[in-house]
Amino acid sequence: MDFAFTEDQQELFEYVKEFCDEKLKPFADETDRAHEYPWDKVALMREMDLFGIPIAEQYGGMELGFLEWAVIGELVSAGCTTTGAVYGAHMLAEYPIMYFGTEEQKEKYLTPLATGESIGAFGLTEPMAGSDAGSVRMTAIRDGDEYVLNGTKIFITNGGDAEIYIIIANARPDRGMRGVTAFIVEKGMEGFEFGKDEEKMAFKSLSNRELIFNDCRVPAENLLHKEGRGFQVTMETLRVGRIGMAIGAVGLAQVAYEAAVEYSLTREQFGERIANFQMIQYHLANMATELEAGRLLTYRAAWLKDQGLEFEKEAAMAKVKTSEVCGYVTSKAVQIHGGYGYCCDYPVERYMREAKLFEIVEGTSEIQRLVIANQLLKEARK
């Protein structure tokens, strides 16, 4: 057992941290308040080669592991949560192509995603299919060499700004879940349009649009994996996605925690720094401990993935733990800031609003517990 990063990893993370501290962090508030997709930050991330960390060099990636992808995601999220969310959602398009794609699909779609030339999105959720992902109603009916897509997706991160979409639809509605199929769809294909961009509690500059398909004809070669295997594609993608969400939460909790420590060392009441009060120390100690627990769960899930070992349960544990830790830490960070923490001049109120997202997307905390319980009972019954 070795908890240390290698020298190469250390150097990589220090350099990326320098990038995040210099190019993302000073503008994080501005990025959030702009109410505009952070294209300038995307461009910087692209120049830094951060969009294809675990993708093979052959397809324009860095050919590193998911652990490196995760740690970098944490640093990006700590620098700018909005950019961190773009980074996380982007992988939801890259990973299924990397894992299930044909050679042609990888060349055509994975390469521009890995270099960051194109941004990706993953469209699963529908108005009537949220946690119950197998019940998607969008249809994709085969017609000769094409599939005809009809239906609507909602809440899709990067929607409208992304060029490449993984879309989960049903090719055989009569077969229920066994008809669910995944497709690669390009922005600009006829019959594919964008609807409402959700106004949200936080992440104001992140796009979460409706994707509207009206007789959109997609070539059969854009079928990802096999017809009827879309649920498998979804589950595999979300396993990695959970690590991405977990790490986003860790990054956010980290900056909130740092803000709280710094504030407690400068704010004076009763003639001394509030950090001297035992109750503040109690909060800080808990925050740091919870944060570290969540981080280690997440790194381990990513490490298991890199080792080719089973990581389903661990990724779900990491996601549920870190998202709840993030809620706790950001809320305590506001508490430690007192009234100033509730005001928008300090970033902690934004952190607290942002934190809530992590308990909802890519499987709510309830769903994560379902996944964990299913898995552990399966193991126990063996």
Add this chain to the structure above:
Amino acid sequence: MRIIVCIKQVPDTTDVKINPETGTLIRDGVPSIINPFDENAIEAAVQLVEEHGGEVIGLCMGPPQAEQSLREAVAMGVNRAVLLCDRALAGGDTLATSYSLAQAISRIGDFDLIFCGKQAFDGDTGQVGPGLAEHLGIPQITYAIEIEEVTDKEIQVRRLLADGFEVVRATLPCLITAIKQLNEPRMPGLKNRIKAKKAEIELWTCESVSAQESRCGLDGSPTNVIKTFTPTRQVEGEIIAGETAEEKAGTLIDKLRDAQVL
């Protein structure tokens, strides 16, 4: 275009400590970086080559570990890296240093431009760039804030002066020194950093650039640093105490009157 950039490796700190006994800089434990103004010089050179084609040659005089700075320059887009490294070069003043660099540049051959930083962070003399231009017998434009135009034969540069700007045109080849406001040096991407790790760094010695050892290093330096020291603070500041802002302002005015400033 063929552009040469002179790069110095310096300790990464703005308040360099001095050993009071020897009067030399304490470098132990201080990480090394590219002299910040040299990063502006590299960026300017790389941008020009990106626009006009050609190559950028990074030239660094320094100890073997200065190779690291050249690798960073390669990651930023420098095409070829030369480290002028010889024991005989140690302890050179600005005259010896500019002579040694000029010899190395003669070995490089024809070039259109030389970029230097306006000064090094550690020595702060600002003399090596101008000295180099004199050794080579070419025009120089110091304190460049904007490269306005470059043609096959000429360059037009806006210089920052203490009280304004000056626009200067010079024929090529020409030497330019860069200030911080010239550009924002890029952070190279991960791929270029990996490539730079494997890049070849050419090692040159005094002999290989036909530099006379008597004109290099300590031997070739008419300037002698007699003493370097951190000045002791002699005037103490005073924080004016008082209950209210009015009271403090009143005390301040009294004091200024006493000192006959008001």
